[in-house]
Amino acid sequence: MIEIPEIPPQDPPQEPPKARDRKAALRAAIRWLLIGVALLWSLAALILVAVRWIDPPTTAVHTERRLQAWIHSTPYHERYEFVPLKQISPDFQHAVIAAEDARFYQHHGFDWNAMEIAAEGDMQGGRVRGGSTLTQQLVKNLFFGTGRSILRKGAEFTLVPVAELVLGKQRILELYLNVVEWGPGVYGAEAACRYYYRSSARSIDRQQAAQLAAILPLPLKRRPERMNRYSALIQERMRQMGW
Secondary structure (H helix, E strand, O other): OOOOOOOOOOOOOOOOHHHHHHHHHHHHHHHHHHHHHHHHHHHHHHHHHHOOOOOOOOOHHHHHHHHHHHHHOOOOOOEEOOOOHHHOOHHHHHHHHHHHOOOOOOOOOOOHHHHHHHHHHHHOOOOOOOOOOHHHHHHHHHHOOOOOOHHHHHHHHHHHHHHHHHHOHHHHHHHHHHHOEEEOOEEOHHHHHHHHHOOOOOOOOHHHHHHHHHOOOOOOOOOHHHOHHHHHHHHHHHHHOOO
16 A cells, blocks of 8 residues: 655745735724724714804805815905894795705704605706705705715715704704805805895895795805795795795
8 A cells, every 4th residue: 555645734825025014004094094084073073062052153165165265366255144043034944944945844854755856856857956954954064065975975964963963953943044155255144134135134024035045056146136936936835834
């Protein structure tokens, strides 16, 4: 009987040191990236808690517009005056809700039905109102500016429930009405009323409120006096909602 000599096991091939270093560096970079994202998210959540009591002195949109004006060397004059919700006409509040987020008091930050309708309109090439709620728009205004990206949407998606939880509907509405863009350098209900109508947000009438609500989707391109058809539709929505 012929004995076959055993072949000693061979050690697995060693990974080159440079490859190991690259993998270690990649793991470290990913780890620090995740830590950075977590810290930024925590900071945003803390800011949301703070603005429950503190009126924001500025927002990402305000900063973006100032930066754009500086880059293009164009004149920029900011009009921004924060006023309590009780100093904003109920008609104005109702017009904005009817125009931008009819189910504001029913949803918890996301209006899934409106988002589905908006998505169907996009696929069919239709031009419909976006599916973003006032809470989503507030979070975007405060932290992300006017840009669009999947990463921004993801961060917004996680912060909206925090805003709903810590702020409540009335504070969300108050913040939104005071920080939203209403024209070139015009932010908030009080500044918009004084800029377009030489009036205060407290004394604006129903028609003027609907006209201002009508320009919100495109505040840099639309003018209230040209929005009669859409403002009439907003007023009809207000009547249907009992306002």
